[in-house]
Amino acid sequence: MTDVLHRPAPSGEGSGPGKSPVRVSSKSRRPLWRRWNIPAGFGALIWLVVIGAPLYALVASTLRTRDDYLEKGALSIPGEPTLENYNKVLESSFFQYLVNTAIVTVASAAIVIVLSVTIGYTVVRTRTRMSQRFFQVFLLGLAIPAQAVIIPVYLIITKLNLYDSLLGIILPVSAFSLPVCVLILSGTMRDIDEEMYESMALDGAGPARILWQLVVPLSRSGISTVGVYAALQAWNNFLFPLILTQSQETKVLTLGLYDFVGQFRVDIPALLAAVVLSIVPIFVVYLFARRQLVNGLMGVGGK
Amino acid sequence: MPVSSTRLPVRKAPEAAPSSRASGSKGAGRPGLGWAVPGLLFFTLFAIVPMIMVIVLSFTSWQGLGMPSFNGTENWSRLWNDPVMRQGITLSLLLTLFSWMVQTPIALLIGVWSAGRQRARAVLSAIFFLPLLASSVALGLLWKSLLDPNFGLIADIGPWIGFSDGNLLGSERGAFAAIVFVASWQFIPLHTLLYQGGARQIPKSLYDAAYVDGAGTVRQFFSITLPQLKNTIITSSVLMVVGALTFFDTVLILTEGGPGTSTAIVPYHMYNTGFEAFEMGYASAIATVLVIVATGVSLLLVRITGFGAMRSTREGM
Numbered sequence: 001m002t003d004v005l006h007r008p009a010p011s012g013e014g015s016g017p018g019k020s021p022v023r024v025s026s027k028s029r030r031p032l033w034r035r036w037n038i039p040a041g042f043g044a045l046i047w048l049v050v051i052g053a054p055l056y057a058l059v060a061s062t063l064r065t066r067d068d069y070l071e072k073g074a075l076s077i078p079g080e081p082t083l084e085n086y087n088k089v090l091e092s093s094f095f096q097y098l099v100n101t102a103i104v105t106v107a108s109a110a111i112v113i114v115l116s117v118t119i120g121y122t123v124v125r126t127r128t129r130m131s132q133r134f135f136q137v138f139l140l141g142l143a144i145p146a147q148a149v150i151i152p153v154y155l156i157i158t159k160l161n162l163y164d165s166l167l168g169i170i171l172p173v174s175a176f177s178l179p180v181c182v183l184i185l186s187g188t189m190r191d192i193d194e195e196m197y198e199s200m201a202l203d204g205a206g207p208a209r210i211l212w213q214l215v216v217p218l219s220r221s222g223i224s225t226v227g228v229y230a231a232l233q234a235w236n237n238f239l240f241p242l243i244l245t246q247s248q249e250t251k252v253l254t255l256g257l258y259d260f261v262g263q264f265r266v267d268i269p270a271l272l273a274a275v276v277l278s279i280v281p282i283f284v285v286y287l288f289a290r291r292q293l294v295n296g297l298m299g300v301g302g303k
Numbered sequence: 304m305p306v307s308s309t310r311l312p313v314r315k316a317p318e319a320a321p322s323s324r325a326s327g328s329k330g331a332g333r334p335g336l337g338w339a340v341p342g343l344l345f346f347t348l349f350a351i352v353p354m355i356m357v358i359v360l361s362f363t364s365w366q367g368l369g370m371p372s373f374n375g376t377e378n379w380s381r382l383w384n385d386p387v388m389r390q391g392i393t394l395s396l397l398l399t400l401f402s403w404m405v406q407t408p409i410a411l412l413i414g415v416w417s418a419g420r421q422r423a424r425a426v427l428s429a430i431f432f433l434p435l436l437a438s439s440v441a442l443g444l445l446w447k448s449l450l451d452p453n454f455g456l457i458a459d460i461g462p463w464i465g466f467s468d469g470n471l472l473g474s475e476r477g478a479f480a481a482i483v484f485v486a487s488w489q490f491i492p493l494h495t496l497l498y499q500g501g502a503r504q505i506p507k508s509l510y511d512a513a514y515v516d517g518a519g520t521v522r523q524f525f526s527i528t529l530p531q532l533k534n535t536i537i538t539s540s541v542l543m544v545v546g547a548l549t550f551f552d553t554v555l556i557l558t559e560g561g562p563g564t565s566t567a568i569v570p571y572h573m574y575n576t577g578f579e580a581f582e583m584g585y586a587s588a589i590a591t592v593l594v595i596v597a598t599g600v601s602l603l604l605v606r607i608t609g610f611g612a613m614r615s616t617r618e619g620m
Contacts, residue, residue, distance in 0.1 A: 115342035122339035152353035175349030201332030236438035
């Protein structure tokens with residue numbers, strides 16, 4: 001490995017056929033404009049504006065009074081920053097919504113972890129054709145869109161007397177997180193060495209002990225990805241709460257935000273403050289556990 | 304060996320491995336099928352059963368209360384002649400097409416760019432991923448306020464793009480364009496991540512060899528990066544197509560299907576019929592179309608492009 005310059009991405013290393021490879025290895029000798037990919041950098045800056053401007057407008061708007069916002073428009077710099085909008089939101093039922101969302105998120109992540117670990121374990125370790133069939137059922141599940149089956153889910157939840165309860169959200173949300181999680185965990189578990197299973201079995205360990213002492217510890221990264229994925233799905237879910245709940249006591253954050261539209265009407269800064277507050281918890285996770293969050297976001301497995 | 308960081312994409316499922324069977328204790332320490340039963344029942348109840356039920360319900364009349372009663376093929380003949388449904392199908396297909404055309408090139412280029420290990424790229428990509436942290440409701444509300452014709456950003460930008468009054472959401476084409484734009488803005492970061500992961504897996508030696516052969520940046524991109532990203536492109540496209548066909552939250556918040564029915568894509572039409580007009584039987588017929596199309600398209604794409612490809616890309620990252 002001679003050079004820092006060779007990047008996996010096509011970067012500004014284009015050079016004529018006459019260049020000798022030796023020159024590449026010395027970074028310092030190359031002028032700045034050769035080392036940087038100018039067009040790509042330019043494109044990235046444009047994209048920064050496309051992504052950054054709305055996010056800036058989001059945060060800046062919340063720091064202004066309503067009149068200031070209505071007068072000067074979304075992009076102006078807040079003259080006298082105020083936290084009044086955040087006060088307004090916190091004085092509303094925001095906190096209750098937050099608690100409800102937290103309950104749904106934690107419960108759903110717990111259910112998904114337990115079920116996908118046991119299913120993954122069976123798929124990987126059971127020597128029958130049936131276990132492969134099970135796996136295929138979950139692969140098919142990947143393709144079932146929740147939106148399309150919401151009416152029967154509504155019927156089932158009503159018949160189970162779970163309409164307008166947090167459990168009524170938790171169960172279907174968890175079910176629709178399962179396929180991706182089974183896929184991730186069976187991938188992680190396949191990587192565990194056959195010999196480790198065998199030596200534990202020789203020691204007389206049953207499947208439960210093997211799961212607990214071997215599989216779970218060695219699948220920790222996959223399990224954390226699965227947990228984050230399921231938590232995000234529950235945290236951000238809108239459709240299931242929208243359809244399966246109605247009262248104030250069971251309202252989760254996404255649905256609460258949707259209601260704020262009516263409540264705050266033209267008080268856009270207050271509405272946006274609620275939006276910001278709903279993102280803060282995930283943002284904190286992003287700061288401290290970026291890799292797990294990103295893996296969880298993509299629903300891809302446990303590096 | 305702990306959980307390895309590079310996964311072997313072609314590792315086979317553990318069935319029929321004769322060598323270890325020879326060791327004698329075939330079933331020792333292995334879990335029985337019973338271990339999967341709770342999870343399987345749970346999944347069946349809330350996902351598989353509803354998928355079958357939605358088809359059954361499409362042959363019934365049901366107002367949301369009481370029990371559904373069969374009414375033959377009434378819903379289906381109505382569906383056939385429903386102009387809003389026809390328009391919805393067209394809109395859904397256009398949304399799928401446009402959002403694929405907008406998202407794929409941008410996500411691909413930014414993903415490949417952000418795969419570089421330079422500090423500037425790392426910092427910028429950390430910002431690029433921020434939209435992923437918000438729920439689609441939060442982003443929908445953000446864009447609804449930015450697109451407010453009186454007080455939003457659009458009041459300033461509108462005149463540049465042909466909406467002098469800034470009333471983008473009030474015009475049929477403008478509202479549809481807004482949906483495509485917001486969907487892309489929201490989901491490009493996810494696909495950027497996929498492409499970043501994919502690009503980082505391309506062996507460096509390929510680029511070294513190309514460099515020695517005198518291939519420039521552009522040539523390297525088309526001869527190495529693109530072909531190597533084939534599986535990622537497939538995965539990303541499948542996710543995009545299914546995502547666009549089932550797109551719902553943002554439409555409800557941004558346009559409520561309007562103006563008129565000009566952004567009433569199929570999932571919105573279904574929601575509106577089922578949970579606003581309480582014609583659940585008819586809504587189930589719409590939903591059945593959605594199930595068949597969305598499931599069919601994703602299975603078809605996966606089949607055509609190689610089933611293993613998608614799995615190994617997903618597992619291999």
